[in-house]
Amino acid sequence: xxxxxxxxxxxxxxxxxxxxxxxxxxxxxxxxxxxxxxxxxxxxxxxxxxxxxxxxxxxxxxxxxxxxxxxxxxxxxxxxxxxxxxxxxxxxxxxxxxxxxxxxxxxxxxxxxxxxxxxxxxxxxxxxxxxxxx
Amino acid sequence: xxxxxxxxxxxxxxxxxxxxxxxxxxxxxxxxxxxxxxxxxxxxxxxxxxxxxxxxxxxxxxxxxxxxxxxxxxxxxxxxxxxxxxxxxxxxxxxxxxxxxxxxxxxxxxxxxxxxxxxxxxx
Numbered sequence: 001x002x003x004x005x006x007x008x009x010x011x012x013x014x015x016x017x018x019x020x021x022x023x024x025x026x027x028x029x030x031x032x033x034x035x036x037x038x039x040x041x042x043x044x045x046x047x048x049x050x051x052x053x054x055x056x057x058x059x060x061x062x063x064x065x066x067x068x069x070x071x072x073x074x075x076x077x078x079x080x081x082x083x084x085x086x087x088x089x090x091x092x093x094x095x096x097x098x099x100x101x102x103x104x105x106x107x108x109x110x111x112x113x114x115x116x117x118x119x120x121x122x123x124x125x126x127x128x129x130x131x132x133x134x
Numbered sequence: 135x136x137x138x139x140x141x142x143x144x145x146x147x148x149x150x151x152x153x154x155x156x157x158x159x160x161x162x163x164x165x166x167x168x169x170x171x172x173x174x175x176x177x178x179x180x181x182x183x184x185x186x187x188x189x190x191x192x193x194x195x196x197x198x199x200x201x202x203x204x205x206x207x208x209x210x211x212x213x214x215x216x217x218x219x220x221x222x223x224x225x226x227x228x229x230x231x232x233x234x235x236x237x238x239x240x241x242x243x244x245x246x247x248x249x250x251x252x253x254x255x256x257x
Binding site: 076080084090104108110112114116118119 | 144146147150153154190216217218219220221237238239240241242
């Protein structure tokens with residue numbers, strides 16, 4: 001069962017951002033699958049590495065967009081991105097050191113992703129709409 | 135070990151937090167779809183030693199949970215879990231003297247450290 005299910009309520013209406021968000025949902029689900037019984041630690045490592053790489057790329061896209069739009073809350077949004085990357089890299093280190101990383105982690109990540117899109121990302125979506133109305 | 139109430143609209147998070155806290159020996163109540171008045175009633179009826187609440191929920195956010203808790207049980211420890219870093223919200227939560235504000239994605243270790251600190255402070 002997927003732990004992160006995409007739905008229209010996560011749509012920003014910005015093509016590249018929506019496409020990358022869907023990619024993040026897929027990557028989180030793939031990471032969750034890699035913790036199922038019978039899969040190797042190498043698979044979990046690969047899935048986490050991919051998620052981190054993809055997330056960094058997505059954040060760069062998003063931050064560029066917000067900067068171009070002159071979004072006033074860019075710095076606090078970037079702080080949320082930095083927090084997520086820091087924790088994801090911490091998980092990478094733990095896996096590399098052979099410490100236990102469980103499926104629970106992916107549930108926390110899925111929860112973060114849903115809230116981040118609905119709360120933080122929708123902030124720059126509203127700002128964009130407001131700018132376009134002017 | 136303590137009685138802990140979880141306030142979260144996400145079924146997945148309810149299950150996960152319950153499992154983590156019960157594994158640590160706590161007794162857990164899950165309060166979903168709550169209203170401001172409902173929170174006050176639940177605190178009075180179930181007397182939790184700690185509330186762990188999500189900030190962003192439909193109908194009743196974490197700040198409302200904290201405010202209502204202060205009305206019925208001023209010293210009750212409260213841990214708020216939130217996705218944003220909005221300083222206005224964090225200031226408002228700190229004015230309610232919440233025990234901790236945890237930023238998502240939370241890790242199990244930081245959750246348990248915050249729970250331990252909140253319960254210790256409560257005595």
